[in-house]
Amino acid sequence: MSNTCTCEATEILIFPCSGGSNVGQIANQAGVDLTRAGVGKLYCLAGIGGHLDSFIESAKAARRIVAIDGCQACCAKKTLEHAGFNVTDHVVATDLGIKKNHDFNLLPEDINMVCxxxxxxxGR
Ligand code: SF4
Structure with missing residues (x-):
């Protein structure tokens, strides 16, 4: 019997919206932190939005598609859905009570809440 986990981090792709506000950058930093912790793999939303074949094909191999959005505009989720992907896991930073602004001194507790x-x- 194999001891290999059936849910490897590389099978979990993480797409933050990376928007131009505190919550967009909280989303981005959460994606970085989750990747560094081995939870999943940060991936390029812009490559998906640009419909670049290599990005689309790689993403098709993923078991879980995670979208992290800063606010209710849900740009990451909508970009993925526009490219034909089913978003399996989704969080919106403002839904967690984080106020949207343009103060880029990000609070670690906000990033941790998203993570x-x-x-x-x-379940990881
Ligand atoms: S979801 Fe909100 S914060 Fe993220 S890119 Fe869209 S408008 Fe900007």
Whole structure:
């Protein structure tokens, strides 16, 4: 019997919206932190939005598609859905009570809150 986990981090792709606000950058940093922790793999939303074949094909191989959005505009989720992907896990930073602004001094507790929500959804 194989000891290999059936849910490897590389099978979990993480797409933050990376928007131009505190919550967009909280989403981005959460994607970085989750990747560094081995929870999943940060991936290029812009490559998906540009419909670049190599990005689309790689994403098709993923078991879980995680979208991290800063606000209710849900740009990451909509970009993925526009490209034909089913978003399996999704969090919106403002839904967690984080106020949207343009102060880029990001608070670690806000980033951790987003990470925790995704970890809970993934069971990791
Ligand atoms: S979801 Fe909100 S924060 Fe993210 S890119 Fe869209 S408008 Fe900007």
């Amino acid at each position: 925790s929500d995704i970890r809970r959804q993934l």
